[in-house]
Amino acid sequence: MKTADVLTSENKYDLLAGRVPLLLNRFLLQKFKLGGIGLTREQWSVLAILWKEDGCSQQKIADATNRDKPSITRLIDNLVKEGFVKREHHKTDRRTNLIYLTEKGKNIEQSVMNVVNETIDQSTEGLTQEQTLIIRDAFQLIYDNIKRYEK
Amino acid sequence: MKTADVLTSENKYDLLAGRVPLLLNRFLLQKFKLGGIGLTREQWSVLAILWKEDGCSQQKIADATNRDKPSITRLIDNLVKEGFVKREHHKTDRRTNLIYLTEKGKNIEQSVMNVVNETIDQSTEGLTQEQTLIIRDAFQLIYDNIKRYEK
DNA sequence: AAATAATAGTTGTTTGGTTAACTATTGTTT
């Protein structure tokens, strides 16, 4: 290992939260637009939860996407406005909204995932399975560290 | 390699641009606040450019931080408002603003970097140098891929 | 049963990213 290979904190920060996530989100958004998909990356992340399990509460979506409740309120507002999901009251707990996919929300899954697949395939071209798994483990470690340290 | 270890595109996306950058930025912002540092992560990234080379144009800052010009205009607006930097006209090219650190902007460098160091040290606790370098190379590859594919 | 705490969601404010449309200035072409 060469000394020149040691990264500063700033470099590490940029690595973990800097330009690549920014570029990847921009890249995906462009592809959504080119594909005629009127979704943001954040809206997609909410729909992805519902494609796995329809009828979640907003709190559950917030937890699953690591966002806070106000962010989810507004994301759902926009998804409702665009006709991808609908809000329904919980039968017994009147505090809770359950979010259900509309037909439109269900129908776009395949075309969205096609674009996501293409985005990831192009972005990670040349990346080995080993590298991917090392990144996964490393990010899980970082995730756990932050969850442990933040009060 | 086990089949269960193969990641879907969605998992890869979440890995590369999902929760870890989100959490890390949140973690840093909390620490800035606890440390009495009135900066956002984005404002810091601009100051970091100026700490390396004072008196950059806004376009140069935009390129260095992978942001577009409107983002930089507003970031600089806020940094000026908070007294960290000042705008000055370029001597010969009247289109260009040069951004200079104020004393306040210069003086906070050390305390900011202390917080950044602590944030990264805690977040990456247990991460090996090898993992870090693999991530660096992988992200460079992804960066180059996106730059190549996006028109 | 009444008071309190916890949970689910909303609203307002500030900051930032993206795109498009715009002004001002400088550089290039003819």
Added chain:
DNA sequence: AAACAATAGTTAACCAAACAACTATTATTT
């Protein structure tokens, strides 16, 4: 020199994140 193109920056619109303060409802304590 005039027309055109390129560059630097701003403004406005929309979407989203973070935080604080808020309402409504449900659960727990006493």
